Amino acid sequence: MRQTMTFIPTQKGTPKEAEIPSHIYLVRGGYIKQVAAGIYSYLPLALRSLKKVEAIIRDELDQIGCSELLMPTLHPAELWKESGRWDEYGDTLMRMKDRHEREFALGPTHEEVITFLVRDTLNSYKKLPLALYQIQTKFRDELRPRFGLMRGREFVMKDAYSFHADQASLDEWYNKFRQAYSKIFSRIGLNFRIVEADSGNIGGNESAEFMVLSERGEDTIVYSDASDFAANIEVYNLKEGDPSPDGKGTIRHAKGIEVGHIFKLGTKYSEAMNAYFLDENQERKPILMGCYGIGVSRVLMAAIEQNHDDKGIIWPKAIAPYEIHLIPVNIRDEVQREVSEALYQKLINQGFEVLYDDRDERAGVKFNDADLIGIPIRITIGRKAGEGIVELKYRHQQEAKEVSMDHLISLLLQER
RNA sequence: CGAGAUGUAGCGCAGUUUGGUAGCGCGCUUGGUUCGGGACCAAGAGGUCGCAGGUUCAAAUCCUGUCAUCUCGACCA
Numbered sequence: 001m002r003q004t005m006t007f008i009p010t011q012k013g014t015p016k017e018a019e020i021p022s023h024i025y026l027v028r029g030g031y032i033k034q035v036a037a038g039i040y041s042y043l044p045l046a047l048r049s050l051k052k053v054e055a056i057i058r059d060e061l062d063q064i065g066c067s068e069l070l071m072p073t074l075h076p077a078e079l080w081k082e083s084g085r086w087d088e089y090g091d092t093l094m095r096m097k098d099r100h101e102r103e104f105a106l107g108p109t110h111e112e113v114i115t116f117l118v119r120d121t122l123n124s125y126k127k128l129p130l131a132l133y134q135i136q137t138k139f140r141d142e143l144r145p146r147f148g149l150m151r152g153r154e155f156v157m158k159d160a161y162s163f164h165a166d167q168a169s170l171d172e173w174y175n176k177f178r179q180a181y182s183k184i185f186s187r188i189g190l191n192f193r194i195v196e197a198d199s200g201n202i203g204g205n206e207s208a209e210f211m212v213l214s215e216r217g218e219d220t221i222v223y224s225d226a227s228d229f230a231a232n233i234e235v236y237n238l239k240e241g242d243p244s245p246d247g248k249g250t251i252r253h254a255k256g257i258e259v260g261h262i263f264k265l266g267t268k269y270s271e272a273m274n275a276y277f278l279d280e281n282q283e284r285k286p287i288l289m290g291c292y293g294i295g296v297s298r299v300l301m302a303a304i305e306q307n308h309d310d311k312g313i314i315w316p317k318a319i320a321p322y323e324i325h326l327i328p329v330n331i332r333d334e335v336q337r338e339v340s341e342a343l344y345q346k347l348i349n350q351g352f353e354v355l356y357d358d359r360d361e362r363a364g365v366k367f368n369d370a371d372l373i374g375i376p377i378r379i380t381i382g383r384k385a386g387e388g389i390v391e392l393k394y395r396h397q398q399e400a401k402e403v404s405m406d407h408l409i410s411l412l413l414q415e416r
Numbered sequence: 417c418g419a420g421a422u423g424u425a426g427c428g429c430a431g432u433u434u435g436g437u438a439g440c441g442c443g444c445u446u447g448g449u450u451c452g453g454g455a456c457c458a459a460g461a462g463g464u465c466g467c468a469g470g471u472u473c474a475a476a477u478c479c480u481g482u483c484a485u486c487u488c489g490a491c492c493a
Binding site for chain 1: 417422426427428429441442443450451452453454455484485486487488489490491492493
């Protein structure tokens, strides 16, 4: 079936609830629709991009030896009472009761469930280390959801957990994740920085955040202008111009969007929830744990914050919903229509992902929608279609160029 | 739960001060003219005015309550 514009409800006006560009363009471009505060439907375009982010994450995590699993979103209260977080977590935990008055929570994170899962099986040092991850919808009853997908009450998160017999193994895996995360965010096309972070109520003793640099970020990063030192201001409350704590350079500030966070949890959950193993000396020890999160839906917003202009989104190739946006200027023109249909088929056969705008709309409407939606390559079929000439335009460039159809495919394959 | 604001058609808004038959723009439908950067003309469809109660001959408008949404703080991927 052809991929056309059938359910891409773009709109001209700016939605009043949206303030930042990423939110505005996701709504205007027909990517998301709000259902309640902090709760959104992902329309077809958004889902395609989301799946691409997920695919990159899966690829990199599988490469370092993680296994994907899927845990429930509904958690029995008993597990959270075991860890102590039923009381600690506060109102952010979405709570509910079943028909028997038994208490449950909608999972905001899965340390409890994963510890429950592994404590019966990871009983020997021979089975460690192990790393597991899932990509799943999380629920957090934020006091104030905002900025669209940036801080939702329901959002897609990749959460990973690692299990170790000793500190050296935890350190090793923490670094593996750190590197995998760097690859993931680089592949997505984000300009990010790794900073020292506070571990918050997840617990643990060392953590780092992956911050996408953006004026619209909710976090403040303090960093040295002469070294690698960088931290969340929550950890080092430094002013601009202060000397850097590592003795090199002076402190600067930047705003960032937190898209990833890695923690060395240590034994907080294994001790509380009785997850022990026997080591080679038959000594009973708590499993050391690490946990690693990526805000998958937030990545979409962060990417747009870094990649847009006054007309709309400019997707990085890796996570664009389609590679090519094909636009016949006038679908009623028989030549244009036939050339477009043939080219569409040709592109599909070459494995390109193509969005085909076969609507009977004026050129301006289609071009504006294309700019808004932000697919990297636009191919326009116009008056010169009969001569075998089409127009090629990249979303990140101003000018279009005319290309003969004979060269088009090979040119596209080359640049892929 | 603290502070501020807003709820009227799918979207954006006017009307509320001074109560009196619910309006505008965009979008949508039909017909026609247009057709490479959000066209034009004509005719239409679409609304329990967030919800509940009250005052009144009469409430979008006044009163009380309530819910929702947004912005500023605390929390987080």
